[in-house]
Amino acid sequence: MTTRTSLGADGAKVSVLRLAHGKDLPLPAYQSEAAAGLDLIAALEWDHPLTLTPGARALIPTGLVLELPIGFEAQVRPRSGLALRHGVTVLNSPGTIDADYRGEVSVLLANLSGVPFEIRRGERIAQLVIAPVTRVELVEVAELTETERGSGGFGSTGRESARAEPPKAEKPAAPKAKKAATRKSPPKAAKASRSKSKTKKATVNKG
Template sequence: MQAQEQPEIRIKRLNPGKDGDLPLPRCMTPGSAGMDICAALDEDLAMAPGDIALVPTGLAMAIPQGFEVQVRPRSGLAIKQGVSLVNTPGTIDSDYRGEVKIGLINLSRETRTISRGDRIAQLIVGRVFQARLTETDSLDETERNGGGFGHTGV
């Protein structure tokens, strides 16, 4: 199997004097697909059940054209604490240069606290293909055709 070239993503700390103590996104094990990203909070954030918060990371990035960075929940945070992402997966586009902020939601029945340096999401790098759409009057038939949700059973 031939290894694919790794895209270079440039990371900028927006306030290195304040946030230089936080690690850059990184894979936590050799086989990890996602890079954990940390909260750059100035103080603890208490999230009541159902609360939504946009959490800063203190980072901006330059993603090469033809790639995206998906923002996904961390399974441990979601399963053990009930904290997930509002929109998942989120997408950071190659032309975005603003601060990466993570939209968290507390789906648990208890108040959850997010602290500075907590690993709050994971980032997955992926290729992007911009499709060419062609309007048509008909589509080819398939065995499934219009079968939607639950069409193969529960």
């Protein structure tokens, strides 16, 4: 199958078709020199803004059809500003635009805030990141190689980072605590007064 679009290291071209309801809107654009995402624009009717009530979701048209090269996808991702300030995000993030899709790119927005959010035509509502795709052939086998992780997942490694001690300023007795931090193991008295979880933290720090 041939495609008119191609992506190369030094700049890429992707064919885009503007549908009638998106004709007067600007094409998605990168907002800075090295931005990864092209901002997607709401192609709603001028006189019909859409209000997302708290907890609601809606499919917003962009007025665009893409022809991605085979081996690439486009990901529809939230704009962090909308998410932070208004709790508005892409519900299926990242939305996947397949290379063989020839329908309108749409954005599934959800309002996770407690107040209504109005979307008007021309507003930048999400971003589109073009990315290479690796397709594989699944080969069924009877057993798999062993690993240290094994089947552990979903939080099996815990929540704590390697840093065990609070910042020095937070320590009640700074000089004493400093000395203790250089020891291989805490003095017995201190060890006894520590809670179980603190002892665990110290162990992590040493490793």
